[in-house]
Amino acid sequence: MSLIKQPITGMKDILPREMEIRDYVMDVVKDTYKSFGFVSIDTPCMEHIENLLSKQGGDNEKLIFKILKRGEKLHVAEAISEEDIVDGGLRYDLTLPLARYYSNHQNELPSPFKALQMGYVWRADRPQKGRFRQFMQCDIDIIGDGSNIAEISLIVATSSLLSRLGFKDFTVRVNDRRILKAMAAYSGFSEDKMDEIFIILDKMDKIGIDGVKEELIANGFESEKVEKYIELFSNLKPDAEGLEQCKEILADYIDTDIIDKLLQIFAMVGGTRDTSFALTFDPTLVRGMGYYTGTIFEIGMEGYSGSVAGGGRYDEMIGKFTGNSAPAIGFSIGFERIIMILMENGFKIPSSKEKKIYLTEKNISNAKLAEILAFTKVERANGRIVQITPMKKNKKFQKEQLEAEGYTEIIEIYNDEQ
Amino acid sequence: MSLIKQPITGMKDILPREMEIRDYVMDVVKDTYKSFGFVSIDTPCMEHIENLLSKQGGDNEKLIFKILKRGEKLHVAEAISEEDIVDGGLRYDLTLPLARYYSNHQNELPSPFKALQMGYVWRADRPQKGRFRQFMQCDIDIIGDGSNIAEISLIVATSSLLSRLGFKDFTVRVNDRRILKAMAAYSGFSEDKMDEIFIILDKMDKIGIDGVKEELIANGFESEKVEKYIELFSNLKPDAEGLEQCKEILADYIDTDIIDKLLQIFAMVGGTRDTSFALTFDPTLVRGMGYYTGTIFEIGMEGYSGSVAGGGRYDEMIGKFTGNSAPAIGFSIGFERIIMILMENGFKIPSSKEKKIYLTEKNISNAKLAEILAFTKVERANGRIVQITPMKKNKKFQKEQLEAEGYTEIIEIYNDEQ
Numbered sequence: 001m002s003l004i005k006q007p008i009t010g011m012k013d014i015l016p017r018e019m020e021i022r023d024y025v026m027d028v029v030k031d032t033y034k035s036f037g038f039v040s041i042d043t044p045c046m047e048h049i050e051n052l053l054s055k056q057g058g059d060n061e062k063l064i065f066k067i068l069k070r071g072e073k074l075h076v077a078e079a080i081s082e083e084d085i086v087d088g089g090l091r092y093d094l095t096l097p098l099a100r101y102y103s104n105h106q107n108e109l110p111s112p113f114k115a116l117q118m119g120y121v122w123r124a125d126r127p128q129k130g131r132f133r134q135f136m137q138c139d140i141d142i143i144g145d146g147s148n149i150a151e152i153s154l155i156v157a158t159s160s161l162l163s164r165l166g167f168k169d170f171t172v173r174v175n176d177r178r179i180l181k182a183m184a185a186y187s188g189f190s191e192d193k194m195d196e197i198f199i200i201l202d203k204m205d206k207i208g209i210d211g212v213k214e215e216l217i218a219n220g221f222e223s224e225k226v227e228k229y230i231e232l233f234s235n236l237k238p239d240a241e242g243l244e245q246c247k248e249i250l251a252d253y254i255d256t257d258i259i260d261k262l263l264q265i266f267a268m269v270g271g272t273r274d275t276s277f278a279l280t281f282d283p284t285l286v287r288g289m290g291y292y293t294g295t296i297f298e299i300g301m302e303g304y305s306g307s308v309a310g311g312g313r314y315d316e317m318i319g320k321f322t323g324n325s326a327p328a329i330g331f332s333i334g335f336e337r338i339i340m341i342l343m344e345n346g347f348k349i350p351s352s353k354e355k356k357i358y359l360t361e362k363n364i365s366n367a368k369l370a371e372i373l374a375f376t377k378v379e380r381a382n383g384r385i386v387q388i389t390p391m392k393k394n395k396k397f398q399k400e401q402l403e404a405e406g407y408t409e410i411i412e413i414y415n416d417e418q
Numbered sequence: 419m420s421l422i423k424q425p426i427t428g429m430k431d432i433l434p435r436e437m438e439i440r441d442y443v444m445d446v447v448k449d450t451y452k453s454f455g456f457v458s459i460d461t462p463c464m465e466h467i468e469n470l471l472s473k474q475g476g477d478n479e480k481l482i483f484k485i486l487k488r489g490e491k492l493h494v495a496e497a498i499s500e501e502d503i504v505d506g507g508l509r510y511d512l513t514l515p516l517a518r519y520y521s522n523h524q525n526e527l528p529s530p531f532k533a534l535q536m537g538y539v540w541r542a543d544r545p546q547k548g549r550f551r552q553f554m555q556c557d558i559d560i561i562g563d564g565s566n567i568a569e570i571s572l573i574v575a576t577s578s579l580l581s582r583l584g585f586k587d588f589t590v591r592v593n594d595r596r597i598l599k600a601m602a603a604y605s606g607f608s609e610d611k612m613d614e615i616f617i618i619l620d621k622m623d624k625i626g627i628d629g630v631k632e633e634l635i636a637n638g639f640e641s642e643k644v645e646k647y648i649e650l651f652s653n654l655k656p657d658a659e660g661l662e663q664c665k666e667i668l669a670d671y672i673d674t675d676i677i678d679k680l681l682q683i684f685a686m687v688g689g690t691r692d693t694s695f696a697l698t699f700d701p702t703l704v705r706g707m708g709y710y711t712g713t714i715f716e717i718g719m720e721g722y723s724g725s726v727a728g729g730g731r732y733d734e735m736i737g738k739f740t741g742n743s744a745p746a747i748g749f750s751i752g753f754e755r756i757i758m759i760l761m762e763n764g765f766k767i768p769s770s771k772e773k774k775i776y777l778t779e780k781n782i783s784n785a786k787l788a789e790i791l792a793f794t795k796v797e798r799a800n801g802r803i804v805q806i807t808p809m810k811k812n813k814k815f816q817k818e819q820l821e822a823e824g825y826t827e828i829i830e831i832y833n834d835e836q
Contacts, residue, residue, distance in 0.1 A: 003739050004466045005522040008506055011462035013519050015526060019458040023448065030441065035798045037775070037805030040437040044429035044552050045463065045538060046483070048422045065464070068484040068504060070542050076503065079494050085503065086486060088426055101431050104423040108433060110823055112807060120463060124488050134462050147808045149778065149787075156791065160798075267784050272791045321421045357455070360567065366685050369567075373574065373690045380453045380578075387455030389530060390565045405528055 010133035103321035146327035169302035187229035428551035521739035564745035587720035
């Protein structure tokens with residue numbers, strides 16, 4: 001019987017060249033975040049279907065790969081709807097599993113809990129270029145620290161990570177959900193319309209400020225309010241000065257302590273950062289997920305649309321599990337995005353090991369082979385990659401292939417010395 | 419709405435202490451195998467249900483977590499059996515995905531192809547102590563090398579790995595499926611009965627040689643043949659000498675080149691190995707999977723029943739995908755087993771980094787915080803783990819906790835110097 005050679009639609013096999021870069025990036029991610037005191041954790045890839053469908057995940061809940069019940073619990077013929085036959089699903093992000101994990105193990109965990117997670121997540125999205133149905137996510141989260149130090153740690157850690165990976169021209173954009181709301185309130189919009197407004201505002205990247213204005217009006221918002229709203233965006237400076245403007249303009253609509261916290265982030269991150277990346281205040285930054293409650297941030301890369309990392313504060317989600325709320329904040333890097341950018345730019349792993357290979361003739365003698373085995377042992381101990389492989393008939397082609405794989409020393413071994 | 423805190427039955431959340439060891443072991447695995455010229459690859463966790471149910475996986479095929487079809491392809495109410503509603507499943511091992519991967523990408527891969535895979539697999543087994551429904555597998559395979567050098571590389575690489583992890587008292591047991599068959603033929607059993615015999619023989623670990631004898635007779639095998647068979651096992655020495663005995667006794671039932679190849683493995687692995695582990699010929703070694711065609715091996719650990727690693731040659735499986743057969747051989751280490759043994763023995767990670775923490779008082783000034791951020795940057799660059807965290811009201815308890823987490827330097831920071 002012949003089998004299907006292709007992977008499942010929308011998922012991909014990872015070839016050695018890409019995997020080498022992925023392994024390297026995973027190492028740098030772990031090493032960097034651990035140096036900031038984050039600790040690795042892991043959760044099962046599968047979660048209870050009830051949790052996955054609890055409305056924490058927004059649109060992602062429509063994209064779940066669901067797991068069939070098994071054995072006696074499964075009655076296919078009698079089933080009427082999905083609920084009858086499904087008891088689990090693959091996680092669509094790492095935030096929901098983290099909230100469950102924290103609520104389950106709170107007493108065994110450090111406080112504050114600084115978690116690092118790297119793992120696959122699944123979304124049955126329409127397949128498109130560069131977007132897969134299984135992809136790696138990489139999140140850091142701090143649970144139990146409501147202070148600004150959490151914000152600063154996340155941003156400093158993630159920008160350090162990107163710098164270590166050789167990225168220079170990136171921009172960390174910062175906003176606060178409460179500034180978003182204050183700006184809408186200042187313009188005269190009522191609380192219950194805000195979600196609708198923010199969904200439109202979130203399209204700024206694609207349709208520009210004029211597009212946002214048009215769409216707001218097209219959606220029935222009064223043009224006077226819309227004018228006031230749009231003018232506000234146009235006037236705000238994209239930096240600490242813009243925050244000072246907000247403090248003045250929005251004074252009646254927001255606790256100015258919130259803005260002072262952002263100013264502190266600007267001062268602190270600005271002070272330690274390499275000059276290689278930019279830090280901006282972006283009052284148009286929305287971040288899709290409804291669970292964010294405070295600071296939000298996103299990192300964009302010169303020359304690439306969309307973001308390479310994003311996150312924010314979600315102080316209410318943990319309470320949904322535990323009953324006791326706990327402050328929480330997370331930053332998620334777009335692992336697949338970063339790998340794609342590195343691959344496109346012909347990324348070379350710094351200080352990779354020297355590669356050496358011994359090609360043995362057919363029926364190599366035990367004496368010769370024992371000798372080489374002893375050599376290779378020492379060479380590996382000295383930090384090299386070394387292998388022994390039978391010589392092929394087309395030796396020239398074999399050597400060309402090996403050179404292409406990065407083998408710089410290719411030694412032919414014969415029973416009789418040559 | 420409150421959510422379910424426990425992970426899915428039979429799966430586990432991994433706490434930071436275990437995860438630290440897992441991360442370390444994964445690093446050592448990758449570093450060791452890569453130094454032998456293996457290259458990392460990865461495949462999707464999900465496979466086509468047709469491939470998973472193609473009879474390559476033996477009993478594991480009964481334990482598949484199946485994935486529900488989605489969207490227009492799913493008609494629950496009309497469904498009669500599982501086939502109607504399922505299109506994928508979670509992989510139960512890494513060998514089938516490797517065979518599919520190789521057949522899909524053969525022309526883009528090195529030859530021979532030396533693959534390293536680490537990834538989760540899923541089996542809906544009955545949950546029991548130390549056995550989980552999601553677990554990490556870690557496989558090395560060589561495809562396209564039919565020579566003995568492949569066998570020797572796998573065994574040397576895996577025993578090096580175990581030595582690097584600090585294991586000493588382990589035993590590498592080697593056999594060949596063709597010796598198994600020759601011994602049965604020599605005793606007078608017919609070819610078509612051999613699978614049944616080997617299933618009984620495979621229980622040797624649990625029921626001993628007398629148990630095997632009894633069960634064979636109970637299953638209707640002639641006692642004369644059984645006597646001859648059992649006596650043969652009793653007479654064979656568990657080393658190269660035993661192989662020489664086989665060469666003589668089984669000469670009419672096996673190509674003696676096969677035994678000479680095992681003798682070469684003994685000489686070569688024996689020559690380079692640290693004296694810390696034992697290498698034995700074990701004519702009772704069966705290995706369950708039906709796809710093995712030649713050499714088989716298993717590693718056992720003093721004081722632990724069962725094996726910590728196992729593998730063998732499966733020269734026919736690749737042909738089932740490609741139509742063209744390719745020699746293949748693999749070694750799988752029992753990652754979860756190894757982690758469990760290390761945890762039980764209070765394993766300490768060698769040369770872990772020094773940990774330092776700054777505890778800041780409430781409302782720490784920007785000037786102070788900027789100063790500490792600058793310190794931490796330098797300290798991290800010097801190889802330390804350093805974090806900044808708000809001081810708690812119960813400072814004494816906080817410090818005790820931090821000491822338990824391995825923080826050796828705990829610095830309190832106040833706005834006014836103390």
